[in-house]
Amino acid sequence: SYVLTQPPSVSVAPGKTARITCGENNIGSKSVNWYRQKPGQAPVLVVYDDTDRPSGIPERFSGSNSGDTATLTISRVEDGDEADYYCQVWDSSSDHQVFGGGTKLTVL
Amino acid sequence: QVTLKESGPVLVKPTETLTLTCTVSGFSLSSTRMTVSWLRQPPGKALEWLAHIFSNDEESYSTSLKSRLTISKDTSKSQVVLTLTNVDPVDTATYFCARIRPGSKGYYFDYWGQGTRVTVSS
Numbered sequence: 596s597y598v599l600t601q602p603p604s605v606s607v608a609p610g611k612t613a614r615i616t617c618g619e620n621n622i623g624s625k626s627v628n629w630y631r632q633k634p635g636q637a638p639v640l641v642v643y644d645d646t647d648r649p650s651g652i653p654e655r656f657s658g659s660n661s662g663d664t665a666t667l668t669i670s671r672v673e674d675g676d677e678a679d680y681y682c683q684v685w686d687s688s689s690d691h692q693v694f695g696g697g698t699k700l701t702v703l
Numbered sequence: 704q705v706t707l708k709e710s711g712p713v714l715v716k717p718t719e720t721l722t723l724t725c726t727v728s729g730f731s732l733s734s735t736r737m738t739v740s741w742l743r744q745p746p747g748k749a750l751e752w753l754a755h756i757f758s759n760d761e762e763s764y765s766t767s768l769k770s771r772l773t774i775s776k777d778t779s780k781s782q783v784v785l786t787l788t789n790v791d792p793v794d795t796a797t798y799f800c801a802r803i804r805p806g807s808k809g810y811y812f813d814y815w816g817q818g819t820r821v822t823v824s825s
Contacts, residue, residue, distance in 0.1 A: 644807045649813065694752065696749045697749045
């Protein structure tokens with residue numbers, strides 16, 4: 596089965612750039628989606644189809660996907676970006692939705 | 704405006720059946736390519752996809768829970784129902800429903816309900 600690997604935690608200073616990775620063999624062949632989840636809240640879609648942003652998501656959020664790694668990049672990090680971030684793909688062989696284990700982003 | 708709202712019991716006893724309802728608005732469950740999914744998140748843990756049902760009633764289930772899950776929908780009531788049989792304390796979680804949209808090479812969840820917390824305990 597498909598397993599997405601994320602680092603448990605990433606720390607970054609305000610104003611700097613945070614990069615959160617999501618790894619799996621040949622993930623570049625799939626579309627990767629990213630969600631932000633703050634404590635006690637439902638997840639929010641921040642990037643879909645590797646690089647697209649839903650309406651209302653700042654341009655500071657961007658995504659890339661190639662080879663075995665997909666990356667969510669958050670530029671000019673703000674205190675409000677502190678949250679858990681999850682990557683997700685659709686495994687076509689099983690028709691299952693698969694999530695990574697999540698990454699806790701801490702703003703120092 | 705698209706919204707989804709989960710409802711169901713807060714507390715369920717072990718071995719009982721859990722029934723959760725997702726009531727949607729702002730879109731029709733019978734519209735082409737409108738799919739609703741159920742997911743859950745145990746306390747302090749990651750998101751876990753459980754099941755989804757397409758507009759054509761096609762269903763898909765998590766392999767690990769397939770024998771215990773049933774998803775169905777009532778288009779006239781704009782509701783998607785999930786049942787989980789023979790619950791155990793490990794099923795304690797916040798349960799979410801979410802709308803799925805097709806992407807270029809897969810699907811993504813564009814709208815989520817607020818979630819409903821379910822505790823399994825005697």
